[in-house]
Each structure stands twice: as structure tokens, then as C-alpha cells.
Amino acid sequence: MLLFELIGNFFIEAVRSIGKISYFMFLIFKYLFFPRFYINSNFNYLIKILLSSIPIVALTAIFSGMVLTLQSYTGFSRFSAETAIPKIVVLTLTRELGPVLAGLMVAGRVGASIAAEIATMRVTEQIDALKTLNTNFYNYLVTPRVIALVIIMPLLVTFADIIGVYGGYLISTLRLGFNETIYISNTINFISFEDYFSGMVKSIVFGFIIAIMSCYHGLYTGKGSFGVGSATTNAVVSSSVLILVFNYILTEVFF
Amino acid sequence: MEINIENIYKNFDGKKVLKGVTLKIPNKKSTIILGKSGCGKSVLLKIIYKLIFQDKGVIKYNSEENVDINNFSMLFQYGALFDSLKVWENIAFQAINEHDNSINNLKEKVIENMESLGLTSDNFYKYPSELSGGMKKRVALGRALFKKPQVIFLDEPTTGLDPINSNLINELIVKTIKEKEITAITITHDIKSAIKTGDLFYYLEDGITEISDTCNNLFKTTNKKLNYFLKGEK
Numbered sequence: 475m476l477l478f479e480l481i482g483n484f485f486i487e488a489v490r491s492i493g494k495i496s497y498f499m500f501l502i503f504k505y506l507f508f509p510r511f512y513i514n515s516n517f518n519y520l521i522k523i524l525l526s527s528i529p530i531v532a533l534t535a536i537f538s539g540m541v542l543t544l545q546s547y548t549g550f551s552r553f554s555a556e557t558a559i560p561k562i563v564v565l566t567l568t569r570e571l572g573p574v575l576a577g578l579m580v581a582g583r584v585g586a587s588i589a590a591e592i593a594t595m596r597v598t599e600q601i602d603a604l605k606t607l608n609t610n611f612y613n614y615l616v617t618p619r620v621i622a623l624v625i626i627m628p629l630l631v632t633f634a635d636i637i638g639v640y641g642g643y644l645i646s647t648l649r650l651g652f653n654e655t656i657y658i659s660n661t662i663n664f665i666s667f668e669d670y671f672s673g674m675v676k677s678i679v680f681g682f683i684i685a686i687m688s689c690y691h692g693l694y695t696g697k698g699s700f701g702v703g704s705a706t707t708n709a710v711v712s713s714s715v716l717i718l719v720f721n722y723i724l725t726e727v728f729f
Numbered sequence: 730m731e732i733n734i735e736n737i738y739k740n741f742d743g744k745k746v747l748k749g750v751t752l753k754i755p756n757k758k759s760t761i762i763l764g765k766s767g768c769g770k771s772v773l774l775k776i777i778y779k780l781i782f783q784d785k786g787v788i789k790y791n792s793e794e795n796v797d798i799n800n801f802s803m804l805f806q807y808g809a810l811f812d813s814l815k816v817w818e819n820i821a822f823q824a825i826n827e828h829d830n831s832i833n834n835l836k837e838k839v840i841e842n843m844e845s846l847g848l849t850s851d852n853f854y855k856y857p858s859e860l861s862g863g864m865k866k867r868v869a870l871g872r873a874l875f876k877k878p879q880v881i882f883l884d885e886p887t888t889g890l891d892p893i894n895s896n897l898i899n900e901l902i903v904k905t906i907k908e909k910e911i912t913a914i915t916i917t918h919d920i921k922s923a924i925k926t927g928d929l930f931y932y933l934e935d936g937i938t939e940i941s942d943t944c945n946n947l948f949k950t951t952n953k954k955l956n957y958f959l960k961g962e963k
Contacts, residue, residue: 594812602780603809607823607876608799614826 498690502620505612519622523584527576527630530583534575535567535634539641542566547650559652560660563642568665568673569728572635574721577680580623580630581713585688588619589709592692593702601693616693620685627681628674635673672728679724680717687713730791730800730879730912731756732777737786739772746772747783750938752931754880759906759913761927763920765958768933770916771806774882777914778803802878806885808869810857816843817853820871842871846901863894867901874905881905883915887922899925920959932958 546559592615595601604611639661646652688709695705732754739747746769754760754777764770775781777788779798790796810819817839818825824835840850846867857865866886873881886902887895899922906913906926917923923930931938932955950956 598807599805599809600811602775603803603805603811605780606778606798606801606803607826607872609823609826 494694495686495690498693499686501612502616502686502689505610505617506620510610510613519618520626523580523622523626524629526587527580527583527626528633530579531576531630531634532637534579535572535638536641538571538575539563539567539638540645542571542638543642543645543650547646556650556652557660559646559650560642560657561664563646564639564661564665565669567638567642568635568669570721570725572631572638573673573676573680574717576627576631576634576677577684577717577721578714580627580681581684581687581710581717584623585684585709585713586706588685588688589692589695590702590706592689593695593705596693596695597698597702611693616685616689619689620682623681623685624678625681627677627684631673631677635670668728672724675728676721676724679720683716683720684713687716730796732880732912732914733787733789733792734773734777735787735789737773737776737783737788739769739776739781739783741772747776748935749786750933752938754912754914755929757906757910757912758928759902759915759926760929760931761923762914762916762931762933763918763923763955763958764916764933765918768935770933771884773933774803774884774914774916778882799876800879801882802873802876802880803882804866804870804873804884804886806888808857808865810865810869810872812857815854815856816848816860816868819857819868820875822872823876839871839875842875843868846871847897862889863891863897866890866894866898870898870901870905874909877909878911880912880914883913883917885917885919886915886926887917887919895919895922896925898922902926918958934958 543559543563546562547556550556550558550562592601595615601611601615604614643654643657643661646657647654691705691709691712695701734750734752734754737747737750738745750769750773752760752762762770762773772781776783778801779796787794811822814822817836820839820842821835824830824838825832830838836853840853843850843852848864848867848871852860852864852868857868860868870886883902886898890898902913902915903926905911913926915923915926932952934954948959950959
């Protein structure tokens with residue numbers, strides 16, 4: 475009996491959450507199309523996200539590029555296909571690793587911060603205070619973050635692609651003895667617009683997912699410091715899982 | 730603004746919080762709603778403000794059910810000041826966002842507002858985290874009064890303050906209500922503060938309005954529950 479009760483509760487809770495998120499997204503789209511711009515709030519948020527994410531995205535991308543190159547070399551050298559390494563590195567980074575790693579890093583760095591900030595505002599009644607001051611909190615808090623993340627993510631992913639490829643270039647030329655000019659020409663000649671474009675689409679979708687999940691968990695937080703902690707954890711976990719799920723769906727679309 | 734609250738019910742996840750509350754808030758008077766913690770006072774206040782909606786019952790504002798909540802303002806229990814904004818930006822928040830006035834003009838008005846609440850101008854560019862509890866309350870009161878409301882809602886205005894600061898806030902509330910001729914609705918369990926600032930008293934217990942009375946009659950009440958509450962007995 476208990477098992478049935480648990481399963482039933484799980485499904486009821488899941489359906490309730492889907493309904494709440496759907497309504498939340500409906501409201502976001504409504505206010506995205508009829509926004510009231512708080513210019514300072516939007517601009518400050520863009521700068522804040524960019525500056526706080528660049529170091530962590532750069533570090534993740536350069537080390538991933540370096541590891542990818544070494545591991546590719548291990549495999550390809552077994553059947554004398556080392557020349558394919560620049561192509562594999564650039565393709566993997568632009569289509570997969572750049573968007574996914576940047577997405578996961580931004581979810582951890584920015585998503586957690588958004589969820590914690592909004593949850594704290596909810597717990598300390600600042601959200602209610604916004605309503606009493608004739609300010610729509612979707613316009614003031616949510617849409618600036620959605621717009622900022624959707625604009626910033628493609629820039630961060632482009633940056634991650636470049637840094638990651640540079641990491642691969644460093645290892646290939648300094649450690650594995652590749653010719654610099656040949657490596658660069660192989661990289662540039664191989665990559666197509668479609669590869670870059672698929673990465674950009676992913677980055678926009680991931681930015682949207684991070685913004686939605688972080689704002690949602692922040693707004694629907696539980697009470698007290700425990701509520702803020704749970705909101706932050708849930709925002710990061712749900713963003714990360716959805717990024718991986720949508721990465722597969724989008725890869726199928728661009729396959 | 731006169732407010733009539735008739736038979737209000739509110740449930741949260743199956744828990745009955747308000748079970749038919751009826752009360753009348755007279756125009757330009759200070760009405761106090763007393764009650765133990767968790768009796769539904771804050772919920773009632775938010776329902777009157779239209780921040781949340783009742784399950785059943787009617788609220789009439791000057792005999793109308795519709796009201797522009799921009800005529801209301803609220804002093805929250807812990808101030809609810811915006812952490813990321815400076816004191817002056819908190820006070821003029823709505824006016825800044827609605828581009829009501831030039832920034833210089835707004836700053837002058839904020840200084841006037843701060844002076845009337847006994848806040849010196851050196852607090853102007855401070856952040857809420859740099860202020861003491863009493864100062865935060867005064868800034869929050871300043872923010873609530875900056876929009877010149879017809880009705881002010883005060884949620885536990887003296888919570889967390891020492892007796893001196895509590896007294897100061899009480900005096901400011903009395904002065905403001907008299908000078909600006911506004912209707913005030915206060916929820917509190919601080920009897921001292923209630924007596925100092927109130928004209929009419931309601932006592933709420935288990936989601937029902939138990940009694941209403943004037944200050945003079947409050948301590949002569951024959952209502953057992955209110956008597957225990959006033960004396961701090963179980």
C-alpha cells in the first residue's frame with residue numbers, strides 16, 4: 475500500500491510541478507513580448523553575468539580542449555590517424571563540449587546565484603514589497619535575467635570554443651610536436667558554419683533553461699534558510715539535467 | 730478610505746487559516762488587529778491589500794469591491810528593503826521606476842522624507858545591510874510614506890526593536906497618521922505599541938474575529954481569550 479501511495483504522490487507532485495512550470499513559462503513569454511524595461515537592471519545583469527562567468531568558462535574550456543587532444547591522440551595514433559586530431563577537437567568543442575560545459579558552468583555559477591537571490595527576496599518579503607510598489611516582479615526580476623542569459627550564453631560559448639581549440643593547439647604543438655601552421659589550417663578549413671550554428675542554437679536554449687529553472691526555483695522557494703538552500707540546489711540540478719536532455723534532442727535535430 | 734471586510738475565509742493546503750473574519754476599518758483612524766502568532770493576522774493583512782486572494786467573502790473599499798492598490802502602502806515586519814539598492818533608491822523606488830521626476834528632484838524629496846523620520850543625510854548612500862534594525866524600520870516607513878498613500882498597512886512595526894526604538898517608531902506612526910490624515914491598519918502582538926498607536930482594536934483568534942473595542946475599553950473586556958492574551962497567560 476505504502477509503495478502505491480509513494481508512486482501516486484510522486485506522479486501527482488510531478489504533474490503539479492509541470493503545470494506550475496508551464497504557467498510560469500506562459501507568464502514569462504507574456505512579459506517578454508510586453509516587457510517594461512528597467513534599463514539599469516538589464517544592463518547591470520548582462521555585465522554581471524559576463525564578468526562572473528568568463529574565468530570559470532575559460533578554465534573549463536582550456537583544460538577540456540587539452541584533455542580532448544591528448545585522449546584523441548591516444549586513440550588515433552593506434553591507426554596512424556593523428557592528422558584528424560585538429561578536426562576532431564574543433565568539431566567536438568563547437569558542437570558539443572563548448573555549449574554543454576559552458577551551460578553546466580553557468581548553471582552552477584549564475585543559475586545558483588539567481589535562485590539564491592530571488593529565493594532570499596521571497597523569504598524576506600522583498601517580492602511582496604515589489605508588488606506594493608506597483609512593480610511587476612516578472613518584469614523587474616525574471617525577464618531581465620532571461621534576456622541577459624539568452625544574449626550572454628552564445629558569447630560565452632563562442633569564447634569557450636576559441637579557448638578550448640587554443641588549449642588543443644597548445645598541447646598538439648608543444649607536447650605532441652604538431653606543425654603550428656598545419657594545425658591551424660586544418661582547424662579553420664574543417665569547421666563549417668553549420669557546426670558553429672548548432673552550438674549557438676544549443677547555447678541559446680541552455681541560457682533559456684538556466685534562466686527559467688533558476689527564477690522558478692527562486693520564486694517558489696520554501697521557507698527560511700533551508701528553503702533558499704533547496705531552491706539553489708534544485709535550480710542547479712534541474713538546469714544541469716535539462717541541459718543534458720536538450721543537448722541530446724538538439725544533437726538529433728542537427729545530426 | 731473606509732474598508733469593510735465581510736466573512737473572509739482562507740485555506741492553505743487544506744489548513745483553515747481564516748474562518749469567517751468580519752471587521753470594519755474606519756476612515757482616517759488607526760485600527761489594530763491583535764492576535765497570537767499564527768492566528769492569520771498577516772494573511773488577513775495581505776488579503777486586504779490584495780497581495781493574496783480570499784477563498785470566500787467580500788472586501789469593500791469605500792463601498793466598492795475594486796480598488797487601486799497604488800493608494801496603499803505597507804511597512805513589512807522586517808522592512809523588506811531591497812538589499813542591492815541604496816537607502817535613497819529604496820525610498821524613491823517606485824518614483825524612480827515610473828520616471829515620476831528628475832533624479833535631483835527625487836533626491837531632494839527623499840532628504841525631506843528622511844528628515845521627517847529622524848534619519849540624517851549621511852545614511853543617504855548607505856546600503857540596508859549597513860543600517861541598524863531601528864534605522865531599517867524608519868527607512869521602510871519612509872518608503873511606505875513616499876508614495877503618499879491613503880491607507881498604510883503596518884505588519885508588526887515594532888518586532889525586533891529595543892524599547893527605545895520601538896517607542897520612536899510608535900511616535901512616528903502616530904505623528905504620520907495624524908499629520909497625513911491616513912487610514913492605518915496595524916497587526917501586532919505588542920500590546921504597548923498597540924495602545925500607543927491604535928484607535929480601534931480587533932482581536933483575532935483561530936481565524937475568527939473575537940472582539941472589537943476602543944482603547945479605553947480594551948482592558949475592561951470580559952472576553953476570556955482577549956484577557957488571557959493581554960495578560961500573557963495561557
